Amino acid sequence: MVTVQDEMRKGPWTEQEDLQLVCTVRLFGDRRWDFVAKVSGLNRTGKSCRLRWVNYLHPGLKHGRMSPQEEHLIIELHARWGNRWSRIARRLPGRTDNEIKNYWRTHMRKKAQERTTDMSPSSSSSSFITYQSCLVETAPIIRMDGGRTHIGSTCISSVLKSNQSVMDGYSMDQIWKEIEAPAILTPNDKIYCNLPCPLVPSPPMGDRDCPEVVWKMDDDETKMLAPQFGYGNGGDPCY
DNA sequence: AAATCAGGCAACCGCGGCACA
DNA sequence: TTGTGCCGCGGTTGCCTGATT
Numbered sequence: 575m576v577t578v579q580d581e582m583r584k585g586p587w588t589e590q591e592d593l594q595l596v597c598t599v600r601l602f603g604d605r606r607w608d609f610v611a612k613v614s615g616l617n618r619t620g621k622s623c624r625l626r627w628v629n630y631l632h633p634g635l636k637h638g639r640m641s642p643q644e645e646h647l648i649i650e651l652h653a654r655w656g657n658r659w660s661r662i663a664r665r666l667p668g669r670t671d672n673e674i675k676n677y678w679r680t681h682m683r684k685k686a687q688e689r690t691t692d693m694s695p696s697s698s699s700s701s702f703i704t705y706q707s708c709l710v711e712t713a714p715i716i717r718m719d720g721g722r723t724h725i726g727s728t729c730i731s732s733v734l735k736s737n738q739s740v741m742d743g744y745s746m747d748q749i750w751k752e753i754e755a756p757a758i759l760t761p762n763d764k765i766y767c768n769l770p771c772p773l774v775p776s777p778p779m780g781d782r783d784c785p786e787v788v789w790k791m792d793d794d795e796t797k798m799l800a801p802q803f804g805y806g807n808g809g810d811p812c813y
Numbered sequence: 814a815a816a817t818c819a820g821g822c823a824a825c826c827g828c829g830g831c832a833c834a
Numbered sequence: 835t836t837g838t839g840c841c842g843c844g845g846t847t848g849c850c851t852g853a854t855t
Contacts, residue, residue, distance in 0.1 A: 586823075586849085608840065624841075625824065660843055671843070676822055818854075825847075832840085 583617040587626050591616055595623055596631055629672045636668035640677060648674060 587595075598614035604627055607620030616623065629635075640648070644666055651662045659671035659678075666674065 584825075606840085620840075621826090621842095622824080628842090629823070657844065672823080675844075680821055816855085819852090821849105821851085823847105823849085826845085827843105828845105829843085830841085832838105834836105834838085 582619055582622075584622070587630075591618070592626070592631055595626060599627055599631075629670045632670075634668055635670065640669075640681075644669065645681075648678065652678060 583591075594614045594616055595610070598610050598616075602610055602613060604610075604624075607624040609620070611618050611620040611623045614623070618626075647666060648662060651665055655661055657675075659675045663669055663671040663674050
């Protein structure tokens with residue numbers, strides 16, 4: 575007998591899987607990952623789905639090189655909090671803990687080593703900034719601009735029904751468009767789903783039914799704002 | 814042009830904490 | 835109050851790609 579565990583896929587995600595996950599998250603929200611994993615038809619664990627969403631598919635993520643400001647902030651916050659990557663990430667909208675962690679390990683440690691070997695110990699931390707100033711700074715690509723492309727409910731339902739052929743031929747660009755579609759960027763950096771969801775009977779999710787993103791910008795890192803917006807009314811528009 | 818090496822990044826794993834029955 | 839399941843975090847691994855020899 576083959577258990578569910580045995581069938582679970584691992585490794586790199588395909589574009590088709592990404593699209594399935596995006597559609598499912600937009601239907602059911604980004605909280606109950608076990609449920610999302612099951613409903614999506616992906617042979618992935620909830621954990622894996624969450625990781626993919628949080629680190630790659632999330633609409634508010636920036637993709638690109640760290641800006642000097644971000645680097646400076648990372649240095650500062652790491653000095654203050656150490657390896658509390660998720661905490662640091664909350665201060666850098668659009669950056670994930672994983673991204674910051676990787677960045678620190680590759681760039682900063684290397685530079686720190688270089689500094690200890692070929693620079694005088696009297697150098698202040700500002701030398702970190704001088705190093706990065708020679709990097710080519712590209713404008714951060716924020717994949718969330720309030721664009722209003724469409725994703726029809728037919729798309730979602732067919733995706734969930736057939737799980738595959740619909741997505742054949744989808745490019746990453748199209749997937750990004752799908753992600754961006756329902757996002758409305760408010761002046762407060764809060765992103766609301768404007769899909770009339772749920773389109774299918776709601777699971778017992780408790781807290782909410784719709785995906786939403788709120789990048790935390792204030793000083794209190796201990797609270798996410800999301801649960802404060804009254805989701806989970808069952809069929810209400812998500813705003 | 815081919816082989817090797819190093820860096821960067823995506824993904825997995827294990828653990829702790831929290832929520833709920 | 836306790837047990838169970840899920841989520842989130844930090845650490846680690848492995849693959850891919852570009853640089854170097």
